[in-house]
Amino acid sequence: xxxxxxxxxxxxxxxxxxxxxxxRWVGKNFKTSGxxxxxxxxxxxxxxxxxxxxxGAEQTRDKKGRxxxxxxxxxxxLDTRKLEGSFHAFHSRTYAGIGSELDYAKAHDQGVPxxxxxxxxxxxxxxxxxxxxxLLKIYxxxxxRVVNR
Numbered sequence: 705x706x707x708x709x710x711x712x713x714x715x716x717x718x719x720x721x722x723x724x725x726x727x728r729w730v731g732k733n734f735k736t737s738g739x740x741x742x743x744x745x746x747x748x749x750x751x752x753x754x755x756x757x758x759x760g761a762e763q764t765r766d767k768k769g770r771x772x773x774x775x776x777x778x779x780x781x782l783d784t785r786k787l788e789g790s791f792h793a794f795h796s797r798t799y800a801g802i803g804s805e806l807d808y809a810k811a812h813d814q815g816v817p818x819x820x821x822x823x824x825x826x827x828x829x830x831x832x833x834x835x836x837x838x839l840l841k842i843y844x845x846x847x848x849r850v851v852n853r
Contacts, residue, residue, distance in 0.1 A: 712846075715846050719797070722795070730791050752774060752775045758775070761773040761775050787808070809826065812824050813825055
């Protein structure tokens with residue numbers, strides 16, 4: 705019985721499964737432009753704003769009537785794939801998670817109203833039903849594996 709309790713209290717494998725599930729969740733969220741969270745709000749001017757006329761850039765006007773260039777072929781948060789590629793899953797005996805070390809990842813996830821950057825959720829929240837359901841499923845399998853040994 706002591707060994708059973710000890711094994712149940714060591715969810716290292718379950719935490720690895722949870723971290724990998726979170727990693728796949730974030731990947732799917734990027735592929736669907738925020739489909740896991742109700743989709744991301746589009747570019748303000750129909751494309752990513754660029755500083756000068758480059759290949760693929762079109763001239764338009766901003767809200768104040770000034771001439772600006774936007775790249776209409778740019779995909780929202782996927783143009784360079786740097787942000788998407790920066791996410792890494794992590795786990796230990798006591799936790800599982802996913803995150804990015806890029807300083808602007810948090811700004812995109814939570815938004816920066818002062819800079820007119822809308823929140824475009826990149827990460828799941830603890831309160832999301834899919835997260836809770838999957839967490840219960842993974843840790844339920846962990847307990848079942850330990851008990852059925």
